[in-house]
Amino acid sequence: MIESPEPQKAGRRERYDSVGIVWMLVALVLALMTVFPLFYMLSAAFKTQVEVFQTDLLPAHPTFDNFLYVLTELPFWRYMANTFFVSAMVTVVALFFHTMAGYALARLRFPGREFIFLAMFSTFLVSLPVIIVPLFVLVRWMGLLNNFAGLIVPSIFNAFGIFLLRQFYISLPRELEEAALVDGAGYWRIYWSIILPLSRPIISALAILFFLANWNSFLWPLTVVNEQNLWVVQVAIANFRSQYSGSWNYTMAASTIVALPMIILFVVFQRQIVDSIKTSGLK
Amino acid sequence: MRQREIVASYLFVLPDTIGLLVFVGVPMMLAVAISLFDVNGFGRYKFVGLGNYQRIWLDPLFWSTLQVTVRFCVTLVPILYVTGLGLALLVQRSSRFTTVMRAIFFMPQMVSLVVVGLVWQLMTVDKVGVLPRALASIGLSGVSLLGDPNLALLAITLTLMWFLMGFYMLIFLGGLEDIPNEFYEAAAIDGAGRVQSFWYITLPSLRPTSFFVLIVSTVAAVAGAQAFDLVFVMTKGGPANSTTLLITYIYQQAFLYSSFGYAAALATLLVVLVMIITVTFFMLTRGGRFHYD
Numbered sequence: 001m002i003e004s005p006e007p008q009k010a011g012r013r014e015r016y017d018s019v020g021i022v023w024m025l026v027a028l029v030l031a032l033m034t035v036f037p038l039f040y041m042l043s044a045a046f047k048t049q050v051e052v053f054q055t056d057l058l059p060a061h062p063t064f065d066n067f068l069y070v071l072t073e074l075p076f077w078r079y080m081a082n083t084f085f086v087s088a089m090v091t092v093v094a095l096f097f098h099t100m101a102g103y104a105l106a107r108l109r110f111p112g113r114e115f116i117f118l119a120m121f122s123t124f125l126v127s128l129p130v131i132i133v134p135l136f137v138l139v140r141w142m143g144l145l146n147n148f149a150g151l152i153v154p155s156i157f158n159a160f161g162i163f164l165l166r167q168f169y170i171s172l173p174r175e176l177e178e179a180a181l182v183d184g185a186g187y188w189r190i191y192w193s194i195i196l197p198l199s200r201p202i203i204s205a206l207a208i209l210f211f212l213a214n215w216n217s218f219l220w221p222l223t224v225v226n227e228q229n230l231w232v233v234q235v236a237i238a239n240f241r242s243q244y245s246g247s248w249n250y251t252m253a254a255s256t257i258v259a260l261p262m263i264i265l266f267v268v269f270q271r272q273i274v275d276s277i278k279t280s281g282l283k
Numbered sequence: 284m285r286q287r288e289i290v291a292s293y294l295f296v297l298p299d300t301i302g303l304l305v306f307v308g309v310p311m312m313l314a315v316a317i318s319l320f321d322v323n324g325f326g327r328y329k330f331v332g333l334g335n336y337q338r339i340w341l342d343p344l345f346w347s348t349l350q351v352t353v354r355f356c357v358t359l360v361p362i363l364y365v366t367g368l369g370l371a372l373l374v375q376r377s378s379r380f381t382t383v384m385r386a387i388f389f390m391p392q393m394v395s396l397v398v399v400g401l402v403w404q405l406m407t408v409d410k411v412g413v414l415p416r417a418l419a420s421i422g423l424s425g426v427s428l429l430g431d432p433n434l435a436l437l438a439i440t441l442t443l444m445w446f447l448m449g450f451y452m453l454i455f456l457g458g459l460e461d462i463p464n465e466f467y468e469a470a471a472i473d474g475a476g477r478v479q480s481f482w483y484i485t486l487p488s489l490r491p492t493s494f495f496v497l498i499v500s501t502v503a504a505v506a507g508a509q510a511f512d513l514v515f516v517m518t519k520g521g522p523a524n525s526t527t528l529l530i531t532y533i534y535q536q537a538f539l540y541s542s543f544g545y546a547a548a549l550a551t552l553l554v555v556l557v558m559i560i561t562v563t564f565f566m567l568t569r570g571g572r573f574h575y576d
Contacts, residue, residue: 019477024380027373031387037445038390040413041402053411097298104295108288116296123307125561127508129530130553133537133546134313135306157302187291216395218512223538234397238516241401248405255398262393270386277450278457 041259044252052248066253075228076236076254083232086151086221087214091207094156099203102165103195107177108187117166124159128219136223150224151232155214161206164276168202169195205276208269212262233258311554318548324541335548345549347524348532351436355528356504358440363500364493366444367451372481374452375459385456389449396446396509400516403442404429429518432525439513439526447509451496458492459485498564502557506530529553 044052045066047059070076104110105117128135135154144150176198177190185193196203218234225231231239237254244250266273318335320328339345370388374381391399406413407428418426428438462485470480486493503509507530514520520527520535527535529549537546 020376023373027381027384030370030373031384034387034391034445034449037399037402037406038394040406041398044405052405053408055416097302100295101299104292108292108295110289110292113292116300120299120303123303125502125557126307126311126554127503127506129508129511129534130506130550130557131307131310131314133533133543133550134310134317136537137317137543138306138310138313153302154306157299157306159303162299187288187295191295212393216397218395218397218515234395237401238397241516248408251401252405255401259394259398262395263390266386266390266393274385274389274453277453278460 038259038263041252041255044248045256047249049247049249052252066249067257070250070254070257074236074240076233076257078229079231079233079236080257082230083215083234086148086155086232087211089148089152090155090214091210093152094158094161094210095203095207097156098161098165098206099196099199100191101162102169103191105162106166106169107172107195120159120162122159124163132219132223139224144224146225146227146230148230151221151230154224155217155220161210164206165199165202168199172198201272202276204269205272208265208273209276212265215262314547314550314554316547317544318551320544322541322543328544331544335545336552338545339548339552344524344527344532348527348529351525351527352505352507352529355436355440355510356501358437359443359504360497360500362440362444363447363451364496366448367496368455368489370448370452371455371459372485375456385449385452388452391446392449394446396512397516399442399446400513403438403445404517407438430522432523435518435522435526439510439517442513442517443509447500451500454496455489455492458489462488494564494568498561501560501564505560506553506557 040057043058046062046064048061048063048065051059051061101120105113139145139150139154142150144153172195176194180190180194216234217232218238221232221235222238225235237251237258240254241251319330319332321331321334322328374384374388394402407415409415409427409430410425412428414428415424415426418424426434429435466484466488467480470484475483507514507528510528511530511534514526514528514531515534518526520531530553533546533549533553536542536549
């Protein structure tokens with residue numbers, strides 16, 4: 001009786017391993033299928049126009065001409081600079097506002113706290129496309145069409161960041177701020193010199209997610225700006241595509257330039273990104 | 284002392300409260316207000332009461348876009364549920380191998396939907412694209428993925444699956460991690476196999492995660508949160524309006540035909556639709572609470 005679980009366990013383990021290998025192979029095949037479109041984009045970016053639709057997966061004579069064309073014949077650097085500026089501004093301001101709100105909603109007591117939190121959280125259900133028409137009318141009335149403020153300001157406010165920060169602050173131990181309160185520190189001091197330094201890990205994860213979302217956003221920049229000087233990269237390549245409809249090699253080179261920084265960002269910060277999304281689900 | 288805490292709190296929440304109010308709350312109300320007016324190309328407003336809603340009711344194009352939206356939603360949501368959960372189960376055990384696999388499955392999320400749309404458009408170019416070629420090699424030649432009204436919506440749905448599956452995989456992984464190991468051990472002692480423990484332990488324990496995944500993916504699909512960009516880049520709503528989602532139609536009415544009043548009425552209807560779906564979800568699950576009994 002005492003001996004019997006042993007061999008049974010060993011048998012289970014062996015079975016598990018052969019199943020495990022099959023699963024690994026399945027995962028590997030699916031992973032190859034998943035990266036294929038990205039590989040295809042990269043490959044086409046190095047092909048000549050004639051080569052794009054040939055059956056070879058790799059370019060026979062890899063060329064940088066497509067990249068050179070996109071970067072020299074078009075004001076592509078300008079579009080990249082615009083996008084970088086908008087994304088960075090939104091990220092910094094949003095993190096500043098959201099940490100403040102998250103801190104108060106999690107750690108301070110004031111009348112109407114639950115109501116404000118619920119009201120903020122309910123905006124979670126409203127996605128941009130749904131309010132695009134009235135938002136456009138409002139922003140036009142504010143005189144923010146065709147300028148950076150119109151690109152930046154409406155993108156700052158979103159409930160997702162506030163929610164994640166509040167959850168994070170609720171989990172911090174109380175003693176930290178109580179000691180500071182006894183020492184006579186004000187709430188701003190506590191926020192600035194205790195809470196903010198403690199939130200470094202979640203702030204860096206959110207910074208990546210916010211920057212990414214804004215770098216990749218299309219609908220709002222498309223709607224609010226039509227002056228070419230203010231274009232962001234996504235609007236630029238969408239327009240580029242309709243202008244050079246036959247030149248897939250150029251389009252793919254432009255797409256690679258736009259997508260590559262984010263893929264690199266992901267490879268570097270993969271762990272933080274994966275963890276912050278994994279914990280954002282309802283539990 | 285207490286007074287100071289209250290004042291400080293309001294100052295802390297003030298910027299986000301005002302921002303969300305102005306850029307989300309006001310537009311919601313504004314949509315309802317504008318929907319009662321007829322707005323011409325020069326921005327002149329004329330009150331028409333419920334005229335725009337009457338026009339919606341009689342607009343055959345509206346009904347066709349609604350049908351497209353529903354068809355899109357009922358295909359995409361189950362596909363995302365199955366692929367998200369499937370991938371999560373596949374990479375559930377943590378090892379160096381699965382860490383790399385997780386990263387790869389999530390990678391499409393890093394690429395903007397504009398680029399995703401362009402890349403898939405290139406892959407599906409009639410006859411010479413890599414996918415039509417692959418289909419031809421298994422005997423299905425002459426298939427036009429984005430040109431055939433019967434296939435275009437499916438092509439967009441599958442593209443979106445490729446983009447979103449990694450996100451839902453991560454959400455499911457978070458849920459799977461929360462299931463205590465003892466549950467599986469107890470089931471193993473009772474002689475449960477893999478299939479049985481998946482059916483009687485994994486699935487029921489994942490109820491809160493499933494709820495989250497279903498509600499988020501359904502609302503996103505109906506509102507066209509990600510689909511809008513893809514449709515805009517890949518098909519512009521064609522061929523023969525077969526990929527014109529409600530959200531595409533709203534955008535066309537507003538920014539192509541300058542019918543802001545009509546677009547606002549359609550948008551209001553969409554908000555109501557999203558609200559009905561959300562409330563139904565919560566009612567079906569008894570307020571989103573889950574009992575393990």
